[in-house]
Amino acid sequence: MKNLISLDSLTDIVSNSVGILIIFAVINLIHDNNKTYQLEIPLEHETDLAPVFFMCKDDRIIKMDTDTLFTNAAMQATHGVAGAKRIFPLDYKGLFGKIDKQNGISFYVNDTREWPPFQAIEKRSSDIRKALQEIDPKKQFAYFFVYDTSNEDSANGSGFEAFRTAREFLKQRAVKSGWQPVNSEAPARICDLSFSPRCSYLPSYLGN
Amino acid sequence: MNRATRHARYLPDNKLEISLFPFLSIFLCVMGVLSFINILNSFSAPQKIEMSAQLEQGYKVAYQIFNLPDGVIRVPPIKHLRNLQKALDEEGKSILEDIIAQREQQIRRLESYKGPIKQAAREPEVDDILEMLHNIRTINELALKANYLYEEFLLFGIYPNGGQAYQKIRDVMTFTQDSASITVGLEPLDSNWTLNLKRHTDQPQGK
Numbered sequence: 439m440k441n442l443i444s445l446d447s448l449t450d451i452v453s454n455s456v457g458i459l460i461i462f463a464v465i466n467l468i469h470d471n472n473k474t475y476q477l478e479i480p481l482e483h484e485t486d487l488a489p490v491f492f493m494c495k496d497d498r499i500i501k502m503d504t505d506t507l508f509t510n511a512a513m514q515a516t517h518g519v520a521g522a523k524r525i526f527p528l529d530y531k532g533l534f535g536k537i538d539k540q541n542g543i544s545f546y547v548n549d550t551r552e553w554p555p556f557q558a559i560e561k562r563s564s565d566i567r568k569a570l571q572e573i574d575p576k577k578q579f580a581y582f583f584v585y586d587t588s589n590e591d592s593a594n595g596s597g598f599e600a601f602r603t604a605r606e607f608l609k610q611r612a613v614k615s616g617w618q619p620v621n622s623e624a625p626a627r628i629c630d631l632s633f634s635p636r637c638s639y640l641p642s643y644l645g646n
Numbered sequence: 647m648n649r650a651t652r653h654a655r656y657l658p659d660n661k662l663e664i665s666l667f668p669f670l671s672i673f674l675c676v677m678g679v680l681s682f683i684n685i686l687n688s689f690s691a692p693q694k695i696e697m698s699a700q701l702e703q704g705y706k707v708a709y710q711i712f713n714l715p716d717g718v719i720r721v722p723p724i725k726h727l728r729n730l731q732k733a734l735d736e737e738g739k740s741i742l743e744d745i746i747a748q749r750e751q752q753i754r755r756l757e758s759y760k761g762p763i764k765q766a767a768r769e770p771e772v773d774d775i776l777e778m779l780h781n782i783r784t785i786n787e788l789a790l791k792a793n794y795l796y797e798e799f800l801l802f803g804i805y806p807n808g809g810q811a812y813q814k815i816r817d818v819m820t821f822t823q824d825s826a827s828i829t830v831g832l833e834p835l836d837s838n839w840t841l842n843l844k845r846h847t848d849q850p851q852g853k
């Protein structure tokens with residue numbers, strides 16, 4: 439009974455596997471140190487297309503319905519809430535706004551829990567997918583305000599992944615897109631180019 | 647060899663038997679750890695990246711700016727400047743010589759940095775941004791004047807929490823004429839992507 443199973447061959451196999459793994463690890467290390475990934479980045483360019491605004495934060499994404507947002511902001515302004523550069527609620531998907539002469543309307547976000555996660559883009563019936571599909575590539579392009587803020591110094595929690603997913607979806611539909619990083623110190627702003635040179639929204643993705 | 651000796655060789659003797667089980671156990675542990683390290687390495691190891699423009703034409707060269715929470719790392723292109731210099735007149739050569747020297751010093755400073763390269767990020771000063779934009783414009787204009795196919799543009803890589811520095815540079819760009827003709831591209835970067843300095847210094851010019 440003592441020699442029921444011989445461990446000789448098993449030990450041989452396992453020790454060989456360990457050797458191979460060590461070789462793999464060393465090759466991996468050398469290979470990774472020399473390998474450089476080429477990242478192809480789209481360039482901003484002038485266009486006659488109109489921007490459709492989106493906002494990405496905490497791996498979530500929303501379409502910014504500018505008609506509703508501007509109407510709500512105008513109503514708040516009439517009621518005097520928007521005066522003295524105060525931040526006021528816009529009654530739209532948890533967004534807050536601030537109006538000033540230099541920046542136009544700035545948008546702030548407090549809570550994104552009601553926003554759809556970016557994975558919803560893959561779902562056929564989701565509102566965000568419909569919003570992206572409604573963009574007419576001959577007349578419009580998508581412009582993303584992407585929050586770069588993340589707590590763990592990783593892309594998780596920022597809007598990067600949501601932006602990349604949406605951009606890839608739009609690319610398949612030949613829709614151009616552009617973006618800019620935003621955060622609470624430098625919030626998303628929508629204004630006219632005549633207002634300030636910073637109010638320029640250009641597509642940077644060729645979409646083909 | 648007589649029969650007795652031969653017989654003795656094959657007798658079940660009381661030789662020292664070593665159990666292989668502890669070895670097997672250790673080997674399996676090592677194997678598990680190595681597999682885990684290999685998998686972890688493939689997911690989290692810093693990947694060196696180099697940014698280039700999509701559909702880039704051969705003569706367009708990127709001035710890379712990596713935007714990190716602590717500031718920016720600027721990686722100016724120097725590879726093709728010596729060739730451009732040969733095509734210029736004396737005045738142009740001297741202007742470009744100053745810019746090349748400045749850029750080589752910048753790259754040397756980055757290369758000599760001890761520790762993780764991302765920690766070399768510095769808060770962008772307005773004067774530095776203006777000088778950088780002016781130099782890019784000067785180079786592009788010199789190349790155009792000499793009918794030499796060379797154009798520099800800005801590529802921004804934005805790391806998580808790195809948008810502040812980018813906004814600062816773009817703000818400066820709005821009020822200087824030097825940036826009017828400079829093309830810009832930007833891309834979000836993952837925190838485990840790191841820049842590759844070696845490719846920029848593989849062929850140091852003029853040394």
